[in-house]
Amino acid sequence: MIEGNCLTSDCVSFVGRYPIPMRHGLTIGELALLFNDFYGIGCDLEVVPMKNWNRSMFFQDTFLPWIPPSPNLPAPVSAMVYPGQVLWEGTNISEGRGTTQPFELFGAPFINTDKIISFLGGKTVPGALLRPIAFEPTSNKWAGRLCKGFQIHITDPYEYKPYITSLKLLEAVMFCHNNAFEWNPPPYEYEFKRLPIDLILGNKKIREAIETPGDMDKIENSWKDSLNQFIEMSQRFYLYK
Numbered sequence: 001m002i003e004g005n006c007l008t009s010d011c012v013s014f015v016g017r018y019p020i021p022m023r024h025g026l027t028i029g030e031l032a033l034l035f036n037d038f039y040g041i042g043c044d045l046e047v048v049p050m051k052n053w054n055r056s057m058f059f060q061d062t063f064l065p066w067i068p069p070s071p072n073l074p075a076p077v078s079a080m081v082y083p084g085q086v087l088w089e090g091t092n093i094s095e096g097r098g099t100t101q102p103f104e105l106f107g108a109p110f111i112n113t114d115k116i117i118s119f120l121g122g123k124t125v126p127g128a129l130l131r132p133i134a135f136e137p138t139s140n141k142w143a144g145r146l147c148k149g150f151q152i153h154i155t156d157p158y159e160y161k162p163y164i165t166s167l168k169l170l171e172a173v174m175f176c177h178n179n180a181f182e183w184n185p186p187p188y189e190y191e192f193k194r195l196p197i198d199l200i201l202g203n204k205k206i207r208e209a210i211e212t213p214g215d216m217d218k219i220e221n222s223w224k225d226s227l228n229q230f231i232e233m234s235q236r237f238y239l240y241k
């Protein structure tokens with residue numbers, strides 16, 4: 001699945017090197033081929049294809065054991081919500097680090113879940129359910145403080161779009177708690193000047209658009225042309241049907 005705006009040149013950083021979207025829809029081998037060929041790295045690269053895998057499968061469909069690629073991605077569902085929930089790293093909202101369910105959980109001491117639900121028009125979002133919760137991180141943001149927020153329960157992984165969903169959640173938190181919400185300042189991942197959220201989003205215009213509450217569908221439509229160009233280009237590197 002492919003979703004999101006493509007990285008702009010002014011947001012190139014350690015966390016985003018090439019103009020790809022947040023959900024690029026490629027295996028790591030295909031992505032390596034794309035980087036190496038299309039962006040001219042030119043290394044001696046060999047990718048060994050997988051057997052019995054196709055593009056409609058989620059990790060759970062492979063029946064393979066999950067090996068966490070990061071301590072904060074302990075389960076397949078963590079990776080499924082991550083392309084959106086990572087946005088909280090650029091804010092003063094806890095993304096669930098310091099709990100057993102990072103990125104599935106998010107919140108802060110000042111969050112009023114009823115206000116967020118009212119702003120969103122209910123607890124359901126396409127492909128997922130938002131369950132109001134309270135949690136206390138043992139480390140990272142708000143360590144030792146009671147946070148109120150939500151756990152994301154994916155009900156339909158084919159319908160759930162993590163990136164636009166978390167953008168809408170971010171808009172809701174900003175609107176309902178504009179006096180307490182903050183963008184995190186640098187430094188962030190070896191960057192000491194630019195805002196972390198701009199580097200994570202890959203386009204500072206997305207952040208500027210969110211700061212003015214409006215039609216999130218217009219923001220999503222703004223990246224369709226560049227996304228379609230990426231899809232057309234990236235299909236050249238598909239190793240699987």
